[in-house]
Amino acid sequence: MFEELIGKRSNPVQNTIERGAVRKFAEAIGDPHPVFTDPAFAAEKGFKANIAPPTFPVTFDYGIIEGLDLPKAGLIHGEQNFEYQRPLYVGEALHCYREIEKYQERKGKLGQMGFLFIKSTAEDKNGEIVMTATQTIILSETVRKGMKG
Amino acid sequence: MNLRAKKPGDSLESMELPPVSRLDLIKYAGASGDFNPIHTIDEAAEKAGLPGIIAHGMWTMGNLGKLFTPYVGEGFIEKFSVRFAGMVFLDDRLTLSATLKEAQGARQTYEAVVANQDGGKVIKGEIVFKMYGE
Numbered sequence: 449m450f451e452e453l454i455g456k457r458s459n460p461v462q463n464t465i466e467r468g469a470v471r472k473f474a475e476a477i478g479d480p481h482p483v484f485t486d487p488a489f490a491a492e493k494g495f496k497a498n499i500a501p502p503t504f505p506v507t508f509d510y511g512i513i514e515g516l517d518l519p520k521a522g523l524i525h526g527e528q529n530f531e532y533q534r535p536l537y538v539g540e541a542l543h544c545y546r547e548i549e550k551y552q553e554r555k556g557k558l559g560q561m562g563f564l565f566i567k568s569t570a571e572d573k574n575g576e577i578v579m580t581a582t583q584t585i586i587l588s589e590t591v592r593k594g595m596k597g
Numbered sequence: 598m599n600l601r602a603k604k605p606g607d608s609l610e611s612m613e614l615p616p617v618s619r620l621d622l623i624k625y626a627g628a629s630g631d632f633n634p635i636h637t638i639d640e641a642a643e644k645a646g647l648p649g650i651i652a653h654g655m656w657t658m659g660n661l662g663k664l665f666t667p668y669v670g671e672g673f674i675e676k677f678s679v680r681f682a683g684m685v686f687l688d689d690r691l692t693l694s695a696t697l698k699e700a701q702g703a704r705q706t707y708e709a710v711v712a713n714q715d716g717g718k719v720i721k722g723e724i725v726f727k728m729y730g731e
Contacts, residue, residue: 476628477659503659529678
């Protein structure tokens, strides 16, 4: 059911990394370190700005993949990875988009399960890819069957 | 204490988190924008067949990353990969740990784990830390 969406990409959305959002996120993961929150600390350590925690890109808007209609309930987040060329800075604007990378089905604990791999990308103002993230979403047989109806 | 001095087999100082609270997850929902109610509202979790609300996997992953925050002056996390191997419930006491597996040039690869109070691994992960200036 997802095969025809493989390679489909969302329209890019511009996301600006906001200072307050980074501070709240750092607090929410119990890591309110001054490298994320305090401009004076960042300057002293030689950073051009505060940086964002490595999992902060979950907050970005990556746009909508046309035709991708996932159920609201019953999805399992199986795996997640992030790859960086460099840290992301508070204040910078990123162009973010996502695509369906692949889809597989195999028998597992939850019947004939579906594995959907969504790749998210962030490009900086020079058009350089600075971050990619891949998320694996698991759909149980029950959830998959619910979608077909 | 710096990362550069670590040898394969060495670990970072592990960290035990306070018991997981509903407020932790409400704060994470707000900060991340993930308002799936199975993470915050009992009835929604029960309706989904869960014994109670479960933590966002990304909350736990976010916590794991903080083992490396004290070393931001040396380099940055180049790769951060995890498998969500188990669910995290309210009042679970989680321990974060990371052990250096391999060091090659500017890159160090750590095995990173989040375990609960019963020793069950809820996250199995790998972190590649890249040193600046090499």
